[in-house]
Amino acid sequence: MVLAHPVPNPDFKFPGTPYHSAMPELAEVELARRQWAAFHGNTITSVDVHPKARIYRDCPAPALRILKGKTLLSSNAHGKRMLFTFGPGLHLEVHLGMSGKLSTAPVDHDEHKHDHLILRSTNAALIFNDYRMFGRVMLHDCEDPWADFPPQPQDSKFSLARVRKLIERHPKKPLKALLLDQKACPGIGNWMADEICWRLGLHPGISAAQLDPAPLRKQIRFVTLGALKHVAEKNQTASVDGFAPGSYVANVPPPNWLFQHRWKKGGTCPKCKTDLARDTIATRTTAWCPTCQKA
DNA sequence: CATCATGTTATAAT
């Protein structure tokens, strides 16, 4: 296993909380993972927890003190989950919920409001902050707690056969609900689901039975891979104030994505400029173009 | 004051 440099280079600047208002779907989760991953190879020297915080509902907070003295070896993401590995049978899983954020700061970082977990290590404080506390943390002591997880939508293993199977298994499910189903499409959330429907030219409420698997798979892959590229890629130009070259800085998809228009008051379709429609579909606020997306 | 928020889960209803 190759570790990242455990000691930051002299130019390293802590990116603080490099988010705008991005709530976490798979790309924002990957960006969050990379904040802590910059400190692979660091050894935890203290574990500060707020035991009453709801993020510990799956795992009593004091249990996390087992991480003291352990080295953060590697990390992974699957869907909206992250896994930080401290040994073959010791992993910390983190889910950001609606408002969770991971960040890093100098080791002497003063606790901010809603910092529920701070892992202080050799060169940095690793911070989990979550004001709504829909997020969660838990410990795993098995070798691979994610062994049985399905393929992620951005993986090549998310095959046409799998997409066809999903459609067959959920024929009456609305398209939007199928995309939001974390067992079917782990990591896709509200904004990517709308983006995929828009690129398919289909109304989010149509039933899965009406879907053509090939274009569905194509757009799922385009949007998830594109989101990772636009949102989670390393910023090489350091054009953002206070950020060192090579740090991971939050970005957004380009203006020809629905993303940039769906929440704006008076937002219009980037293709045809029709006013976007909004309604609740599959329990979530959904934006679509009434001209480009057919029922 | 009321409404809404890019997530998940438990429960009940269909």
Place this chain on the structure above:
DNA sequence: CATTATAACATGAT
């Protein structure tokens, strides 16, 4: 069994 609807969770922005 599969699916849908609803409430609940907690805090902040508008």
